[in-house]
Amino acid sequence: MALSIVPPRPDNPACPDCDETLVHVHTEISSGAFRTQAASMPQLPIHYYDCPACGTCWKFATRMLPDPVRQTIRDAQE
Numbered sequence: 001m002a003l004s005i006v007p008p009r010p011d012n013p014a015c016p017d018c019d020e021t022l023v024h025v026h027t028e029i030s031s032g033a034f035r036t037q038a039a040s041m042p043q044l045p046i047h048y049y050d051c052p053a054c055g056t057c058w059k060f061a062t063r064m065l066p067d068p069v070r071q072t073i074r075d076a077q078e
Helices: 036-040 068-077
Strands: 023-030 044-050 057-060 064-066
Touching: 057 068
Parallel strands: none
Antiparallel strands: 023 044, 044 057, 057 064
């Protein structure tokens, strides 16, 4: 059994759209790939954030990216 060491989560970043501080939603360990080979790829912590000011969803692994999947789910729940 391999143990994975998760680095500490960085401070909440600013929203790229409006500069408001993002709110951390959750973190998962994943390669971020949608393929069967994903398990053999490097596993990284992916941090998910919401912006309380402009209502956008973001994810951060090696860089900040919009998260359209979570945005769609969040919009459908409202």
